[in-house]
Amino acid sequence: MIIINGKKYYLKTKRELFTDEFQEILRKSYRRKERTGNRYVEKIFCACRARLYTAHLNKKNLYVLRTYPKETGRHRPSCIFHKDNADTFIEDSNEIVIASENLLFKTGSIIKNTKSSKTKPVKNGEYKEILGFNHLIFLLIDEAYSLVFNYTNKGTNRLSGNIKNVPTKEFIRFFKKIVHETKIKNGGTIEMALKKNNAFLYIDILTEYEEEENFIRYKTINKDEYIHLPKKIWDKAVRFAKIYNSVISPPYLLLKISKNRKTIRFFIMPVANTDTFIPVESNKERIIANKLVEDYKAIYKPLTTTSIKRVLTKDIAREFYKAVSPDTRPDFFVFKKNNIEVIEVVDENNRDPEYLERLKEKEAEYKKLSTLFFYRRLIL
Numbered sequence: 001m002i003i004i005n006g007k008k009y010y011l012k013t014k015r016e017l018f019t020d021e022f023q024e025i026l027r028k029s030y031r032r033k034e035r036t037g038n039r040y041v042e043k044i045f046c047a048c049r050a051r052l053y054t055a056h057l058n059k060k061n062l063y064v065l066r067t068y069p070k071e072t073g074r075h076r077p078s079c080i081f082h083k084d085n086a087d088t089f090i091e092d093s094n095e096i097v098i099a100s101e102n103l104l105f106k107t108g109s110i111i112k113n114t115k116s117s118k119t120k121p122v123k124n125g126e127y128k129e130i131l132g133f134n135h136l137i138f139l140l141i142d143e144a145y146s147l148v149f150n151y152t153n154k155g156t157n158r159l160s161g162n163i164k165n166v167p168t169k170e171f172i173r174f175f176k177k178i179v180h181e182t183k184i185k186n187g188g189t190i191e192m193a194l195k196k197n198n199a200f201l202y203i204d205i206l207t208e209y210e211e212e213e214n215f216i217r218y219k220t221i222n223k224d225e226y227i228h229l230p231k232k233i234w235d236k237a238v239r240f241a242k243i244y245n246s247v248i249s250p251p252y253l254l255l256k257i258s259k260n261r262k263t264i265r266f267f268i269m270p271v272a273n274t275d276t277f278i279p280v281e282s283n284k285e286r287i288i289a290n291k292l293v294e295d296y297k298a299i300y301k302p303l304t305t306t307s308i309k310r311v312l313t314k315d316i317a318r319e320f321y322k323a324v325s326p327d328t329r330p331d332f333f334v335f336k337k338n339n340i341e342v343i344e345v346v347d348e349n350n351r352d353p354e355y356l357e358r359l360k361e362k363e364a365e366y367k368k369l370s371t372l373f374f375y376r377r378l379i380l
Contacts, residue, residue, distance in 0.1 A: 001046070001047040002044065002045065002046055002047075002052070002065065003043075003044065003045045003046075004025065004029065004042070004043075004044050005029075005042065005043050005044070006043070008358075009022075009325070009326070009327040010327050010329075010358065011080065011304075011305070011327055012080070012138075012303070012304050013080055013135075013138075013139055013142075013304055013306070014065075014080050014081065014085075015096070015139065015304070015306050016304055016305045016306050016326075016327070017063075017064065017065060018062065018306070019305060019306065019309065019326060020309075021321050021326030022326045022327075023062065023063055025326065026054050026063035026064070026065065027063050029042045029044070029054045029063075030054040030055070030056055030063055033053070033054060039053065042054065044065065046067075046075065046079055046080070046081050047079065048074045048075050048076050048079050048081075049074060050067055050068075050071040050072070050074035050075050050079075050081065051067070051068050051071045052065045052066060052067055052068070052071075052081070053065070053066055053067075053068060054066075065081070067081055077131045078131060080135075082131075084099070084103075084131070084132045085131075085132055085135050095183065096136070096139050096140065096143065096182055096183075097182070097183045097184070097185050098132075098136060098182065098183075098184055098185065098190075099132075099184075099185050100184060100185065100186060101184055101190075101193040101197070103132045103133050103136060104133065104190065104193060104194075104197075104199070104257060104265065105193075105197055105199065105257075105259065105264060105265075130236050130265075133265055133267070134237075134267055136182075137179075137255055137267045138269075138303070140175065140178050140179055140182060141175065141253070141269065141279070141303065142303040142304050142306065142307055143178055143307075144171060144174045144175040144178045145166065145171065145277065145279070145303065145307065146306075146307035146310045146311050147174055147178070147310075148166050148170055148171050148174040148175075148277075149166050149300060149311055150310060150311065151170075151174070152164050152165075152166055152167070152170065153298075158312060158313055158316055158335060158340065159316075159335075159337065159338055159339065159340070159372070160337065161297075161335075161336060161337030161338070163297070163298035163335035164297070164298055165276040165277075165278070165293060165297070165298050165299065166276060166277045166278075167275065167276060167277070168205060168271075168274060168275055168276060168277045170277075171277035172203050172204075172205075175203060176201070176203050179201060179203075179255075180194075180201070194257070197259060198259065198260070199257055199258065199259040199264075200257070200258045200259075201255070201256075201257055202254075202255070202256050202257075202258065203253075203254065203255050204220040204221060204222050204223070204254050205220060205221045205251050205252070205253060205254065205271070205274050206218050206219070206220050206250050206251060206252040206253075206254040206268060207219050207220060207221060207250055207251050207274065208250055209250065210226075211231070212231075213231075214230065214231050215228050215229060215230055215231050215234075216228070216229045216230075216231055216234040217229070220254060221274055229263055229266065230263070233263055233266050234266065236266070237266045237267055237268050238268065241268050241269055241270060248270040248280070248281070248282055248283055248286075249283060250270075251270070251271050251273065251274050252268040252269060252270050252271065253268065253269045253270075253271050253277070253279075254266075254267070254268050255267040255268075270282075270286070272286050272289040272290050272293070273286075273290055273293075276293065278293070278299065278300075278301055279301050279303060280301070282380065284345075284380040285331070285345050285380065288345055288378055288380075289301070289332065292332060292334055292343070296334045296335075296336060296341070297335070298334070298335040299332050299333065299334050299335070299343075300332065300333045300335070301331065301332050301333075302329050302330065302333070304329065305326065305327060305328070305329050308320070308329070311333070312333070312340070316340070316372060319369075319370050319372050319373070320369070320372075320373065322368075322370070323365055323366070323368035323369045323370070324362070324365040324366070324368075324369070325361070325365060328362055328365060330342045330343055330344055330362075331343050331344055331345040332345070339371070339372055339373060339374050340372060340373050340374075341373070341374050341375075341376055342366055342369065342373050342374065342375045342376070343376055343377075343378055344359065344362065344363070344366075344375075344376075344377050344378070345378050345379075345380055346359065346377050346378065346379055346380065347380045348379055348380065349380075363375070363377070
């Protein structure tokens with residue numbers, strides 16, 4: 001999340017700042033700063049309350065947000081502006097570029113306690129490389145999901161009623177290619193780093209698992225025999241996937257990196273089913289997603305706002321953003337004949353004031369949508 005002059009924007013990645021809509025917001029902010037000559041006239045903060053400022057990259061004509069030097073220690077490891085997050089290095093090229101191969105292989109680093117100069121483990125035991133790795137894979141999933149959706153529906157009008165869902169096998173093929181081709185800042189790609197370190201990348205769908213005292217054993221679509229995994233590695237993966245909080249059962253998209261027969265990185269993301277790739281955030285949302293597929297054929301769950309314009313196509317996305325804020329991201333788009341249904345999956349038991357305030361804002365925006373769209377609220 002970022003706050004610009006009191007207005008909250010709910011972003012999951014820095015990359016979302018490169019959409020046309022956010023570039024216009026940042027452009028106006030930068031011009032106000034330049035016009036007044038007051039670098040502090042714009043009050044911009046991240047969720048950690050670290051102060052940010054707008055900068056202009058002349059060569060690319062892009063506007064970005066940067067942290068004031070004395071404020072960098074405020075960023076929590078999970079913040080999108082933390083220096084170890086995977087999309088810290090995209091500013092000049094709008095590419096996903098990782099800082100070093102440490103993100104893939106290094107273990108044992110602990111996060112500094114920002115309140116003192118001493119290095120201490122944080123209470124939840126999260127390692128900065130694990131957080132950065134999970135964020136990287138999330139970014140790459142978002143990228144692959146939108147690209148393979150467009151590949152699957154190449155040449156098909158989004159309002160034709162003939163849009164198709166993404167087959168899981170096709171998603172994995174695209175996803176693996178994108179992961180391999182991801183660049184490393186100091187040279188090379190992830191594929192080259194894997195070869196150099198005699199490491200292996202494996203992607204599959206995890207179908208079931210059992211917990212033991214010190215390890216997990218699980219099965220996948222392609223391996224029906226149980227595979228064993230140390231519980232401490234599993235715990236880091238499920239913390240990012242929020243499985244402890246939401247109690248989401250399999251299936252999960254699974255990605256792991258192994259070296260010397262040991263798993264050193266393990267990522268999971270809940271999906272609706274094993275046949276079509278649709279990410280979900282709870283078991284109830286999984287039921288809704290599968291019912292939507294059964295009733296309406298094609299749906300898309302945007303993980304970030306970056307992919308929305310790509311999936312809706314430029315003209316339809318323009319109509320969408322005429323009515324809504326640049327950070328608005330529905331739970332699902334349902335592609336029907338002559339219109340696209342916008343779905344919000346609402347948790348009636350969630351009494352968090354911020355959640356309710358944002359839901360109210362989004363539903364007010366959806367009422368302004370053109371006839372290309374139709375809004376529906378679905379209750380968990």
